[in-house]
Amino acid sequence: MDYAFFLGCMIPLRSPQLEAAARKDCEILGIGLKEMHGASCCPDPVAIQSLGIETWLTIGARNLCIAEKMGLNVMTICSGCFETLKTVHVMLKRDKRYFDMVNEILGKIGYEFRGTSKVYHITEILSDKKMLEKIKDSVKVPLEGITLASHPGCHLIRPSKILEFDDPERPEVMDKILKTLGAEVKQYAEKVTCCGYCARLNEDIGDNLCEIKFNDLVKNQIDALITVCPACTSQYDLHGRKIARKSDKPMEIPVIHLPEIMALAFGINPKSENMDIMKRAIKPRKLLEKLKIEI
Amino acid sequence: MEKTQEIIKSTDLISDLRYQISNQIGAKSLLACIQCGICSSSCTVSEYIDLQPHRVVACLLLGLKDKILNSNAIWYCSLCHRCTERCPKNVDYSFILALLRNMAVKEGNMPPEYEITINNLLEHGFTVPYAGMMKKSIDRNREKFNLPEIVTPNLEEIEFIVKETGLKKILEDAKKGKKKEVKT
Numbered sequence: 001m002d003y004a005f006f007l008g009c010m011i012p013l014r015s016p017q018l019e020a021a022a023r024k025d026c027e028i029l030g031i032g033l034k035e036m037h038g039a040s041c042c043p044d045p046v047a048i049q050s051l052g053i054e055t056w057l058t059i060g061a062r063n064l065c066i067a068e069k070m071g072l073n074v075m076t077i078c079s080g081c082f083e084t085l086k087t088v089h090v091m092l093k094r095d096k097r098y099f100d101m102v103n104e105i106l107g108k109i110g111y112e113f114r115g116t117s118k119v120y121h122i123t124e125i126l127s128d129k130k131m132l133e134k135i136k137d138s139v140k141v142p143l144e145g146i147t148l149a150s151h152p153g154c155h156l157i158r159p160s161k162i163l164e165f166d167d168p169e170r171p172e173v174m175d176k177i178l179k180t181l182g183a184e185v186k187q188y189a190e191k192v193t194c195c196g197y198c199a200r201l202n203e204d205i206g207d208n209l210c211e212i213k214f215n216d217l218v219k220n221q222i223d224a225l226i227t228v229c230p231a232c233t234s235q236y237d238l239h240g241r242k243i244a245r246k247s248d249k250p251m252e253i254p255v256i257h258l259p260e261i262m263a264l265a266f267g268i269n270p271k272s273e274n275m276d277i278m279k280r281a282i283k284p285r286k287l288l289e290k291l292k293i294e295i
Numbered sequence: 296m297e298k299t300q301e302i303i304k305s306t307d308l309i310s311d312l313r314y315q316i317s318n319q320i321g322a323k324s325l326l327a328c329i330q331c332g333i334c335s336s337s338c339t340v341s342e343y344i345d346l347q348p349h350r351v352v353a354c355l356l357l358g359l360k361d362k363i364l365n366s367n368a369i370w371y372c373s374l375c376h377r378c379t380e381r382c383p384k385n386v387d388y389s390f391i392l393a394l395l396r397n398m399a400v401k402e403g404n405m406p407p408e409y410e411i412t413i414n415n416l417l418e419h420g421f422t423v424p425y426a427g428m429m430k431k432s433i434d435r436n437r438e439k440f441n442l443p444e445i446v447t448p449n450l451e452e453i454e455f456i457v458k459e460t461g462l463k464k465i466l467e468d469a470k471k472g473k474k475k476e477v478k479t
């Protein structure tokens with residue numbers, strides 16, 4: 001199955017190693033990715049929606065038009081992009097007045113939003129029953145003996161009436177995938193706690209939320225926190241290091257994007273042109289040791 | 296905490312404020328609020344804000360615009376959508392909150408962080424700068440991972456959309472010095 005691959009901004013420009021891992025996984029699993037030339041920022045579900053909801057909807061619809069022209073559904077590896085594009089798709093299809101407003105503007109620059117391309121986060125594509133079997137067959141280094149915790153994050157699961165993805169209170173889709181890779185997945189109290197990245201106008205909020213999260217992860221003896229969003233990933237990676245430096249307990253828990261841990265399990269060299277697992281503040285040295293992976 | 300009594304004058308109430316919001320996308324169910332407070336007890340940032348979500352809704356229904364726009368509640372929200380998820384009456388509080396931010400922005404109250412983001416979007420098509428030395432280093436980095444070249448969006452199209460949706464004018468007015476301090 002082919003998808004129009006929506007890259008966004010943070011991953012292709014700041015963390016291309018995450019994109020490289022996702023592309024490798026898709027290649028192994030037979031998921032075809034086609035480039036969306038001329039796509040812009042999704043746009044940012046916080047800043048741009050906050051400045052002008054009409055601007056947010058129309059730029060989002062322009063991006064979706066590119067996929068519609070390609071005749072493909074959209075795949076993204078960022079929860080922010082997922083939230084924006086899926087919300088734009090759903091809202092415009094539900095609200096004729098805004099559908100017409102957006103198309104009146106887009107019509108003047110040669111686009112027409114029809115709503116024919118559906119929007120998926122890679123997690124949803126990977127959790128399909130047949131895909132899980134394929135994943136299982138592709139595992140070369142089973143993640144045995146390690147304990148993972150998943151952080152689905154807000155923008156993958158809420159609001160569920162729009163995103164229609166997983167249980168918003170007890171999410172389990174990510175865990176299903178991680179278990180298929182051979183890992184033990186632990187449920188923990190702060191699983192659906194927000195990372196605070198989007199509350200960036202008051203830094204205390206993020207500091208506190210991250211501290212709550214890491215305390216719970218340490219208590220549960222987690223080897224790595226698995227994320228599906230570049231914002232959550234960088235928020236926890238940077239705050240995690242800060243928290244560990246302040247603490248006298250060993251608190252360093254690496255934060256790893258789902259496609260990266262999958263690539264590890266698929267036997268991809270963790271420091272190659274397909275990913276760079278060391279490109280983060282908290283290095284996953286112990287995790288690699290446990291998996292007997294040398295770099 | 297010290298208890299203060301607040302006297303609200305009927306002349307301060309904007310009677311159609313509720314419709315200014317409920318008429319917009321994603322906010323249709325605003326009027327159904329029963330003040331149960333579930334949104335506030337679910338809120339990620341409740342300890343940091345001076346007006347809890349259910350009270351913002353109450354002020355909105357009453358027509359107390361200034362009280363809402365002067366509150367830090369509208370800017371500290373993390374848009375985690377917990378309130379919208381759990382509301383028993385289907386009130387989309389997190390969307391209403393975005394609309395309230397839009398309202399503040401129209402009055403020239405714009406966080407500099409967001410202004411940087413929209414300027415990057417206008418200049419580069421992305422929220423991260425992609426030009427000059429920055430572009431060179433990003434491209435080199437992508438090459439290292441064997442990734443395809445970025446084909447940037449047509450910036451005239453992005454600018455046209457920002458203009459047609461009215462945001463361009465708001466930004467220009469803000470630049471002209473009509474800008475007020477952001478109240479957080």
Ligand code: SF4
Pocket residue numbers: 327328329330331332333334335348349352381382383384385386388
């Ligand atoms: S949860 Fe919904 S009904 Fe209850 S106070 Fe909040 S907005 Fe109103």
Ligand code: SF4
Pocket residue numbers: 334337338339340341348371372373374375376377378379388389392
């Ligand atoms: S979206 Fe904002 S107001 Fe709603 S629960 Fe989250 S932080 Fe609170």
